[in-house]
Amino acid sequence: MISQTEENYLKALYSLTYLKGDANVNEISKRLDIKMPTVNSMMKKLADKGFVHYESYKPLRLTEEGKKEAALIIRKHRLTEMYLFQKMGFAWDEVHQIAEQVEHIHSPEFFSKMDELLGYPTVDPHGSPIPDQNGVMPLENYVFLNTCKAGDMVTLMAVQPSSKELLQYLTAKNLELGTTLTIKSIEPFDESLTVAYKDRPIEVLSSKVTSTLLVRVITGLA
Amino acid sequence: MISQTEENYLKALYSLTYLKGDANVNEISKRLDIKMPTVNSMMKKLADKGFVHYESYKPLRLTEEGKKEAALIIRKHRLTEMYLFQKMGFAWDEVHQIAEQVEHIHSPEFFSKMDELLGYPTVDPHGSPIPDQNGVMPLENYVFLNTCKAGDMVTLMAVQPSSKELLQYLTAKNLELGTTLTIKSIEPFDESLTVAYKDRPIEVLSSKVTSTLLVRVITGLA
């Protein structure tokens, strides 16, 4: 059996390694606000259990088994978020805290019932993909907004990572999932973007914001 | 903060003391399948925290604070059962296991949303009363079926305690909450009851069964 604590480490490692393939002890330590020696010994334990590739002083990677476990926890998290949002009427910035707890419930029936009632969704309320029952992430080809070029038209697909503060900021800016933005210009000095969307012809987004927004590119000038 | 483990002890003590006022270490030990010394030290800890009246070799009682805490956990459990049953389509013998886990979630909003969506129910799918937000059990004046007299007409209100096996037995007998039964006779030797209900003119219920069925008496001969 896998403990809630272990599940949290797996989840952290999954999201830290998702884009670049590996992560280090220090990153997990910061992410979970747990001291490095604690993380270190947990990584050894998870390696013993076959979930993590661990070698002294080398970056950490999940095994295939570990990836699957982690994806299944993330599946439970995102299904829960979607359920809270769609079926219970919570706002999209309220669902995360609750889902953090619900994701640890052991009951395949509970989550497959949610899945069924939701009509088998493929994304959560933040646009993040929901892994399938086998822990496989659905295909996606999103890019971060800060990697786009001036003139690109893009649709906001996901927010990653999505802090409560950020979600409230986006709500205040009237920026929601599915919103289509046109990139007017990019300020070379601080990489801030001037964009237009909906009824807002000029909005400036800092790189702190654009580096968390995942978008699908609709048209580019090139 | 109160741990999940502590919550489980409080809940056990609450239900053991509900009818007779106190309980002993051995009963909790059996109920939770945890050895007596462990229970003993947990009772001291809960006494330190102000939830339990503890004196060596004396029966255990909950403080008012402890009763409130326990009732609020039971509230979360029963709201969850009702939600699973009414809003998610689970059968009444499937909801307990899931609710055992969901009851430990810390999120007042989550449970008050359930409450709202359910229309502020006062009983769970087994007919057990749901305490209010202040931990107060709603009034109830049910009696166990084995305390009734021949000739009584009674309505099945609750099943306590309600094991999965028992619920399946009742389902097979076509006995559900709200069913009205007429007590035809009582066998003095083993205290089994012969009853009639719905389309079943003669059914015999053992005292093992009748001692767990809570009913409201509609009419008696006396």
Next chain:
DNA sequence: TTATTTTGTTAGTTTAATCTAACTTGTTAG
């Protein structure tokens, strides 16, 4: 009422998950 059994308690051990302090390895800036 004494002997036996049941129940309760104390003491000390174990495991999981955390920590701090101290040391080692790896990286980076002069």
Next chain:
DNA sequence: CTAACAAGTTAGATTAAACTAACAAAATAA
């Protein structure tokens, strides 16, 4: 290229929640 800093590791302590073994008190039966 070496000194300093950052990151990783080891060792040992702490806390919560469980256990077993042994002893003490209370209840029960002979």
